[in-house]
Amino acid sequence: MSSPRIGVFVCHCGLNIERTVDTQSVSETLRQYSGVAFVSDYDYMCSDPGQQLVSDAIREHRLTGVVIAACSPAMHEPTFRRAADDAGLNSYLVEMANIREHCSWVHLDRAEATAKAVKIIKTMVEKVRGNHPLDPVRIDHVDKCLVIGAGITGIQAALDVADAGFQVLLVEKEPSIGGHMAQLSETFPTLDCSQCILTPKMVEASRHPNIELLTYSEVLDVAGYVGNYTVKIRKNPTYVDPDKCNLCGDCEKVCPQSVPSEFERGLVDRKAIYIPFQQAVPSTYTLDEHSCLGLQPLRCSECAKVCAPGAINFDMQPEILQEEVAAIIVTTGYDMYPILNLGEYGGGDVPDVIDGLQFERMLSASGPTGGQVRRPSDGRVPKRVVFVQCAGSRDPENHNAYCSKICCMYTAKHALLYRHAVPESEAIIFYIDIRAGGKGYEEFVQNATEHEQIQYLRGKVAKIYREGDKVMLWGVDTLSGKKVEIEADLVVLALSMDPHPSTLALTKTLKISCGGEGFLKEAHPKLRPVETLTAGIYVAGAGQGPKDIPESVAQGSAAAAKTIALLTQDKLSHSPETVSIDEEICGGCGVCVGMCPYTALSLTAAGVAECNEVLCEGCGTCVSACPTGAAQLKNLTDFQLREMIEVALADG
Amino acid sequence: MAKAKIGIYWAAACGGCDCALLEVNEQILDVVAAADILLWPCAADPKYSDLRGYKNGEIDIVLFNGAIRTQENRELAQLIRTKTKYLVAFGSCAQSGGVIGLANQSSRDEIFSTVFGDQANWPQLSSNQDGYDLHLPEFLPRLTNLAEVVEVDYVVPGCPPPKQIVSALFTALVAGDLPATGTVFASSKNLCEECSREREQLKITQILRPHAHESDPDKCLLDQGFMCMGPATRGGCLAVCPAANMPCTGCAGPTANIRDQGAAMLNTVASLIGTGEEGEDQLAAEDAILAQFDDIVGTFYRFGAATSIFKERYHERNATTR
Structure with missing residues (x-):
């Protein structure tokens, strides 16, 4: 040369x-x-x-x-x-x-x-x-994408990709799509009805010719690589044939088993056979096998007996589906920080200490109280409600260190809606800081403080406990420096937003990572906010970090745009800076195989390691683990590194 | 055809390599038939003057075993290099310093104190005994392999080199068909290729030592927690140690792409150590596993300490010469 x-x-x-x-x-x-x-x-x-x-x-x-x-x-x-x-x-x-x-x-x-x-x-x-x-590695790809999670983010992403003409598989773990947004009453700062703006999108998602909806389903396994992921999905049995179910509700009436309703946040019970809410999509009943008396006609078959169309089938089995997709959008969303962790606030102990989502259900016209605010303990209308912000947030010693971002806004909204719903009422908000960054947000909070007679107290609540039929709060007003003791009828905790509990397991299945707080980790916090380090896997919505509806929708659309950009390519290209295995040296110990975070490495029948360069992201983990030096990164070999180090350490 | 002229030399060695030459049994007769042995201190009684008497390059090939520990070792290596066409680093000590390379972890004073006790008993470079002037070769400050002193043409690895490798060398020698210089007479692949134990890719959760724990004879020793150096070691010995329930100690040295055998294996072990579940306690648990190592240098650098990247323990070198 x-x-x-x-x-x-x-x-x-x-x-x-x-x-x-x-x-x-x-x-x-x-x-x-x-x-x-x-x-x-x-x-x-x-x-x-x-x-x-x-x-x-x-x-x-x-x-x-x-x-x-x-x-x-x-x-x-x-x-x-x-x-x-x-x-x-x-x-x-x-x-x-x-x-x-x-x-x-x-x-x-x-x-x-x-x-x-x-x-x-x-x-x-x-x-x-x-x-x-x-030369870049060229890859053929399928023309379909998978969206995991059908809250507003997942629905938006699915609709955008489907509208671009590509097939979408929309998988949701719950019996209905809609996510937490379906539970909300009205949305800040415009106070439009959450369900009114959400349900058209839910219907569209279910009717779209390019969207295949898989509810009550879970992603079991993901293999392959960008453009050609093979996903295994388990469709759990609902024991109700959705095509036959006419939603008459007779089954629900006779079902003897009641459990707390997830959708109503435990404010009321549901039956073992149930529909989560009226506008649920798909619109069908689901028999929850965990609360059913036993799925056996001998033990109880009350629902099947009364079901006129014969929709109930106790023999329904889980279905395992295998699908090929080019890209995956992960929108696993959030859950509330467990109220039981807030013992100092009477969490789980004082019935009239509730969380923000429970309050949403109370305010919702379709909720268990028909839109009336009532105390869970005795059903009375509370005359003084205290709202506690940052419950479980911004508290690195005891709870989550981060700010949950949306609580300032929804608490202002809660107080405002409560004041409108209950005349002669008093709303008090404990806050640390008001964070109202966003279009129309600051104005919304200003209006709440100035025109709605909502009292903002700056300080942290130390203790909440029950006294008689009242709820007592001890706290400090840091502006006056005085201790305050308030007697409330109802306390609403603005609980911290946690990543959904399913997030960690799913990231392991997908081989993507979580940040320290457990939220999905993006490739770059500023410049690649919806990508992950694995090509073809995108994240969006509150599963990536606390955020409100507009931001979630924007991220859903962003992830969709990334997916569409991928799907519209004739062939995908992958960096050739991957690992190569020297077959003359590799003795097939297999150490590298277990190291690869992308499952790019395997042992051939001949007993040497082999790298699938399409899967390989060139991270070099295997190179450092390889005891023979057979595994080398192309254009960053050990030899090159040694030369570079020698120059770096040389004099002058 | 004229008979080839060969030599066999030992420097800082235990004698095992000389014995290993005879492990080829009757093949040694072919060697003697094809070649004259001009130099073999272990078996005959040649004098340095004989060696100096040969013309430069007169000897065809010298199998050099042992490390360079003393000034005499160094001088002889240099002398032999001039007298032979091909020089073979024979055995682990010549190849990489061998077990005795571990002495580089101690200073010369420490070594002398251990071996000779009080400084009064330490050997002197020059002394007079019963009217005779006695001279001893200098004990070099650092032990090295052969290649650090002179250019080496071939490497025959092993402690000692196993029969089939010695046999392959003799076959090439007798046939007059030596391979390209630089050849290492062993497998290019690691030992795992020759090992019949089954590897399940397990995480290492405990560190076991063969004298204290029984091993499953069918399963990979590393999987079980025994520090088998096989992955970072050239094959060629047919994995006799693992077959006898002993972890490989790495005597054949690393594969061609590896600069430092111990570092390579440490990287591998560090990658494999794990407690399974990720979590807060994971690091502490991994530290606890690492704490189970009794002798990291002796385990991972048993034969390669002298040629490792660090070469020796840092110590203020005693300037006095002996």
Whole structure:
């Protein structure tokens, strides 16, 4: 092979680099470095003229490799790889030497920073010297996507993808789609009826020719890779044939088994055979096998006896479906922080201490009280309701450290709706700070405080307990510095938002990650908010972090846009910077197989490891675990790393 | 055809490698028929003057076993290099320093104190006994392998090299058909390829030692928690140790892509250690497993300490020469 001719392009990044790094001196030094055939520096290498400079130099000087000394590869690596490609140099012979984030931005001493910049560039010259031209891996894909979770986020994502003309599999664990939004009364800040704006979307999702709805179903297993995921889904038996069920409700009347209604947050009971709520989609009854007396005609078959259309079938079995999808959108949503964890607030102990969602059900015209606010203990209309914000949030010592974001707004809404619903009533809100960032949000809170006679008390509640038929609150008003003791009829806790309990297990199935708080982790908090580190798997909605309806819907649409962008491609392309296995060296110990977070590695019949480069994300976990060195990252081999380290540690 | 001229030399060695040469049984007769043995201190009584008398490159091939521990070892290695066409690092000590490379964990003073006791008893470079001037070779500050002193053409790994590998070398020698220089006379793959135990890809949840625990003879020793070096070690010995319920100790050295055998295996073990479920206590549990190691250097660098990246324990070197 002829000797390398590497071009080094040093960017000033305006003053971002130039201020601390002497780019002239860097260029001079690099000109003398072995293998470097051309060096240039420029104000903004990423600008059009800068890119042109790179392309021209590649052609004129027949460069065999390029090092761009500028910013992080996360910024402009694609820019320069494309420029090189245009000039006829394989993209993978281009590397970024990060002399900005790793050097100029973090140092003050110009001489030292300049010396460090030289070293950073030299290490990348060594890397490029060992690089090989690579071609992206091309993959065929199916034309379908899977959406897990059919709350408002999942419904929005499914509708957007379906409207673009692609098939969608919408999987929901509960008997009905709709999620928590279906439980809400009115939504802040516009106070439109939640169900009124949600149910058209639910109906559309169920009727859309491109959407296949799988309710009461769970994702069991996911294998494969972007464009070609194989998913296994279990459709749990509802024991009711939805095509025969005419919703007469006779079964429900005769069912002897009552359990707390999940949809009504335990405010009332439901029967073992039930429909979660009137507008449920699909509109059919479900027999909950866990609360049914036994699914046996001998033990109890009251429902089947009265069912005129004969819709009830005790012999229904779970169905396991296998589907091929190109992409997966995960919208697992949230759950309330367990009220039982808030013993200091009488959680689970004082019946008239309820959570925000229970209050929503009370306020809802379709709720168990028909829209009237009543105390769970005795059914009386409460005259003084105290709302406690940050119950379980912003409390790193005892509960969740994070802010649940929506509670300030919905508590203001609760107080306002309560004041409207009950005349001569008193609403008191304990808050730490009011966080009302959002269109029309601050105005909404201002209106609540100024015109609705809602009393805001700044401070934390220390203790809530029952005294007679009252609920007592001890707290501190931090503005006056006084202790306060309030006698309330009802207390509503704005409970922290937790990731849905199913989230962790699902992330393991999907091999995506959770953040420390248990919410789905995005690839980048700012620039890749709905992507995960696994190609073709997207996250959206409150499962990714506390957020309100508009944000959830926006994320659902964003994830859909990403999915559509993927589905519209003829073939998918995957980075070729993957792991290769040297079959001459691999003895088949299999250590790598268990390490791979993407299941890209397996042992062949011949007893050597094999890497499926479509699945491989090039993380290198297997490389560090491989005891023989047979597993190597393409263009970042141990050999290259050693050369780079030697240059980095060399004198001068 | 003229008979080939071969030599066999031992430096800092235990003698096992010389014995291993005879493990080929009657094949040694083919060797003697095809070649004259000019040098074999273990079996004959050649003098250095004989060796110095040979012309440069006169000897065809020398099998050099043992590490470079003393100035004499070094000088002889250099002398032999000039006299032979091909030089073979024979056995673990010549290849990578071997077990005695572990001595690099101690300073020369520590070693002498352990071996000779009081400083008064330490050997002197020069002394006079009964009217005779006695000279001892210098004990080098750091033990090295052969390749750190002179260029090596072939490597025959093992402690000692197993019969079939020695036999392969002799076959090539007798046939006059030596492979390209740089060849390591062993498998290019790791030992797992030759091991018949079944590996289930288990996490390591405990560290067991073979003298204290019985092992399941059918299952992978690493799966069971025995620190078998097989994954980070070249095959070629047909995995005789694991077949005899002893974990591989790594005597054949690493595969071609690995710079540091112990580091490679430590990486592997670190990757495999785990308590299954992710969670808050996981790190503490893994630390508890790691704490079960009695001798990390002796386990993972039993034969490669002298050629490891760290080469020796850092210590203020005593400047006095002996």
